[in-house]
Amino acid sequence: MSRAREGEWPTVAYALLAVLARGETTGYQLARFMDKPVGLFWQAPHSQIYPQLAALERGGMVTSSAEPGPGPRARKTYAVTDAGRALLRDWVTTRPEQRAVRDEMVLRSYAAWTADRAEAAALFRAEQTTHEQRLVELEQMAENLTAKHGARLGDPAEPIFGNWAALQRGLGAEREYVRWCTWMAEQLGR
Amino acid sequence: MSRAREGEWPTVAYALLAVLARGETTGYQLARFMDKPVGLFWQAPHSQIYPQLAALERGGMVTSSAEPGPGPRARKTYAVTDAGRALLRDWVTTRPEQRAVRDEMVLRSYAAWTADRAEAAALFRAEQTTHEQRLVELEQMAENLTAKHGARLGDPAEPIFGNWAALQRGLGAEREYVRWCTWMAEQLGR
DNA sequence: CGGGTCATGTAACGAGTTACATGATTGG
């Protein structure tokens, strides 16, 4: 929540800044956008988002204006400050240190020889199907984006380019994962 | 560390069982194998491994035999029990619930429009290069495996099939990531 | 009038990271 060292923020803070950089919103909208189902580039529950927004405000990276809301608490609309924009801009071009490889399905494939062959094949076929469906959804999103924004998608100065870029990654990653699951199911199902 | 509910273990426990299922080893060897650099399917530091091995032993999933070691503490060799083998076998064919999408580079791509264009292009080119090198290493590993084990790699009953399967995933994932980084660098570098 | 949506927060916990600790043997 609070910074580890002066000037260092957890990644979720940059995710919030990245969304707020496109226009001010309420904490609730941010939480909706980043909660479970979609959230193509980063996910976080509201229990992480509200305290993080408060921390960003204490740090002067965002400002909030409260209007009386429907519930027991006021509704707050957040906006990025210049300091927040600068922080995000710097972070975007900083190289991440290499993350740990941790994939439950890869671990299962590594131990597949210990399991029942047919059950293991079924597992990978089921995974394949799920991610084929996910792939169809993403392809639908790509069609919608193309229809609405056309050539602007190729312009890295436009915010919508960010959506396109994240979507390209999602499409590629899902295709590759489906390919691997298919291969695994084939290997196991003989 | 301890089980959340009776019969539920953290994933790192299954990773340890998966390695121990191939033959008994010491905690140190496990830690070496799963620490930072390699660990193609799961990574964990020794500070997580030693307590987890102790927990598995308390749960009757592994046994240990201690011989006097070089340091102030005894060297312990661990082996899976029948219960541990059964636990692993069941877990392997259980479907994981879908994991959260959280990729710092995707987040950066989403916010790329806020950054300096040339710096952003350089970032993705650098990532591309790093992962091209990683890919070469994996291809080397694939060659070595093929040379040493040949057709046994295609037999899902052989433990070595697990290495092959994990490696296939690594190769595919790295290739796809390199592809995306290349595309990003191209888009940004115009 | 009961459940869903809007709207914001706190608390408890688990998983993973980083740092601290100890001490013998081996190699340059």
Add this chain to the structure above:
DNA sequence: CCAATCATGTAACTCGTTACATGACCCG
């Protein structure tokens, strides 16, 4: 003799998840 390797462990902390909490309004 200093550093690396072998060998095991604990402590403090951060990040992320799950659950708890409150209450107005709207729709069927």
